[in-house]
Amino acid sequence: MGDPTGFMKHTRAVPKLLPVDERLAHHEEHYEELTEEQVKTQASRCMDCGVPFCMTGCPLGNLIPDWNDLIFRGRWQEALQALHATNNFPEFTGRVCPAPCENSCVLGINEPAVAIKLHEVSIVDKGFAMGWIKPEPPPVRSGKKVAVIGGGPAGLACAQQLNRAGHQVTVFEKNDRAGGLLMYGIPHYKLRKEKVQRRIDLLAAEGIEFRYNITVGVTITWDQIKSQYDAVVISTGAEHARDLAIPGRELDGVHFAMEFLPQSNRNNWGDEDVAALHPKKQKIWADGKQVIVIGGGDTGSDCIGTSLRQGAVSVTNFELLPEPAGKRPGNNPWPQWARIKRVSSSVEEMTAKGGDVHYSLATKKFTGKDGKVTGLTTVKLDWSKGKPEEVPGSEQDWPCELALLAMGFLGPRKNGLLEQVGCAIDERGNIKTDGETRMTSVPGVFAAGDARRGQSLIVWAISEGREVARCVDSFLTKQESLLPRVRIEAFAY
Secondary structure: OOOOOHHHHOOOOOOOEOOHHHHHOOOOOOEOOOOHHHHHHHHOOOOOOOOOHHHHHOOOOOOHHHHHHHHHOOOHHHHHHHHHOOOOOHHHHHHHOOOHHHHOOHHHHOOOOOOHHHHHHHHHHHHHHOOOOOOOOOOOOOOOEEEEEOOOHHHHHHHHHHHHOOOEEEEEOOOOOOOOHHHHOOOOOOOOHHHHHHHHHHHHHOOOEEEOOOOEOOOEOHHHHHOOOOEEEEOOOOOOEOOOOOOOOOOEOEEEHHHHHHHHHHHHHOOOOOOOOOOOOOOOOOOOOEEEEEOOOHHHHHHHHHHHHHOOOEEEEEOOOOOOOOOOOOOOOOOOOOOOOOOOHHHHHHHHOOOOEEOOEEEEEEEEEOOEEEEEEEEEEEOOOOOOEEOOOOOEEEEOOEEEEOOOEOOOOOOOHHHHHOOOEOOOOOEOOOOOOOEOOOOOEEEOOHHHHOOOOHHHHHHHHHHHHHHHHHHHHOOOOOOOOOOOOOOOO
């Protein structure tokens, strides 16, 4: 390494969040930037450990020590090449990935981990700023055609890899823009949509065709797809949201998170019809409302931050599970992903404005007036025996004018495509594939991302897309693919 004692001389430093009131006044990304010299100093903390566990914690197998060293030496263009060697979209993962690599950092055993995520985003942002990232269309075409159904991160990574192998790729996207949750789920303040569109434009310039507003299985049939393409990859995501079947669920004002979040993103784009993606074209807005978000994961956090920026009177968060510990439990050692309490920027904003996260709480019913939700009732849960038991006499009524359900997802949506394809489904409701070939039970049809794996991280989606592309390439060429194999360790998060 450039400075083998850097980890002893410098402590961890990452971009600071802007003050709460300042960041709630807009939808821009809300971090102060570090200087290039500060980033180089942070890169010097990478300690040249004998076994870089950070690489095994990353589902992409990123060459983290390599580009940390290149940053410190000021060799940014080489760092960008090393970064892109394993990650198609580091400008996304560098912003919204929870960084399992940092949980596996060797320095993190007894000191604050190396700021790997900071280095990742710094490299790619400099690459775009310097004009180093340009379209790279393949010099030769194979004559084979591949359809990728779903334009989220798994589908986009798969499309780019197959395009690099010379195949003609068409991405079918049900929405009016590609990107999946990158575009219509994650809020602007975490990932500006211009950055998503910038990468999609690059993919189009490389020769990938995008066809929008097409739901395969509805807009066009599966038979039409399979007759035109040599292979098909299904990467439709896990969009079947977990519902809350309790009295009052039908009241106006009770909505899924993914009915709410896309509207804010469309508004920030300047779209006139923010409710275009809602099944009933209903506008859902938090302005002036008492909001309760049910579900304490990333999606719930996004609902919290978005509601506050829209001008909610109050925001409260319910979580079914008990409050996590502040440090690793004994059965969760390094280098595993640490199952500890984390406070997102949105939760910090909520608590600063008088809201809170209420753990071990189950929602029992919604109440309303004139067809609109006005409140809900909860009961406390006791987890001491390992499973939830309602605490007698703990019922509580809460005022609520907008309830957002962010309780996770149950697999790919059943909207006609999977039924027409006829592929096998596993016990979790996901598309079942062969572990080695990633092919479904239908020859020539492959699956990747959340549709195959279940609800997961963007870094896993990109990993899935890269690996399925390698498998599809081998299927089409009838020989070992030259596309890189994703190196995944058994304990990677």
